[in-house]
Amino acid sequence: MNLCEILHKEELTKGEIIFLLNLSDKSDQQKLFDRADEVRSIYCGEEVHLRGIIEFSNYCEQDCIYCGLRKSNYILSRYRMTPEEIIETAHVISNLGIYTIVLQSGEDNYYDTDLIAYIIYQIKQNTNAAITLSLGERGFDEYRTWKIAGADRYLLKHETASHKLYSVYHKKQKLEDRLSHLRFLKIIGYQIGSGNMIGLPMQTFEDIADDILLCKELDLDMAAFGPFIPSPNTPYQNKSAGDVNLTLRSMAVARIILKNVHIPATTALATLDDEGRIKGLNAGANIVMPDLTPSPYREQYQIYPGKKCINDNPLSCKGCLQLQIESIGRKISNSRGDSLKLTEQVKD
């Protein structure tokens, strides 16, 4: 079977996914990106959805081996935003015409069930925005309470579908738990997002194929594939970063397989390559997630170093993204950009 035939198949085998991830010839890669762009256009249209991220605490009780926020990184100075600061920032974001607020933090139980519920409720009172929570693994009862308070979506990356690698990267956590949290979140009505990192130490192309197939099995509403970037003061500080083109190929294959899911052009991709966002949007992505955490906190949310756009103010950030998005004939959406699967259900 030739490349074009594989790119147009309804279902891909794991072997075919690995074949596509391995493409090294520039023109073959371009064919993959073009097909992903076509599938993106069919299922998502030309609108790009912005998700405004507020990184409200960089305290973390976990010790993920690759992450700059890990508990044993004693060099990082830690901060917590007050509920009022978080609610005010959400207001500023929605006034910019960005209709998804992502509340993201390390795993920080300082913000208990009621405090998070209060923040969600207040943001919902003040704005028309959807709320995505990205707080790591919390209690099942907490997920329920926050849903009732108004949360719409939950982002919890599986990071790797390999049990073996998962237990290397996360000494205290289990992949099975993460997956049961994702499945529970979906059952109680959250739109769910997950995904992996590309280029983690010891990861093979077969692992990446398994990651994409797991995203399909989980029936995600959003799937994110971002490159690994070595972070100082972590055990992986001297490892190599993930490859930009392999990340783009992974995103493109994921688009062809997953079809009606949201896929972001990640900040990590933009950090490794100045053209990363545009390249991602041309290889299957339909989402951009600008970091709109206010200063001085933003500089301290150091998951990895050199994060793109760290000094931008919110207004110039939106203008800059708009220019980039319009330069490739796309436009910023004015809607919340809910799950593409929900829209289908309504249509039925």
Ligand code: 5AD
């Ligand atoms: N490089 C790239 N992405 C990272 N993340 C954590 N550490 C790194 C790193 N060193 C990602 C993980 C995590 C999210 C918050 O950031 O996917 O889920």
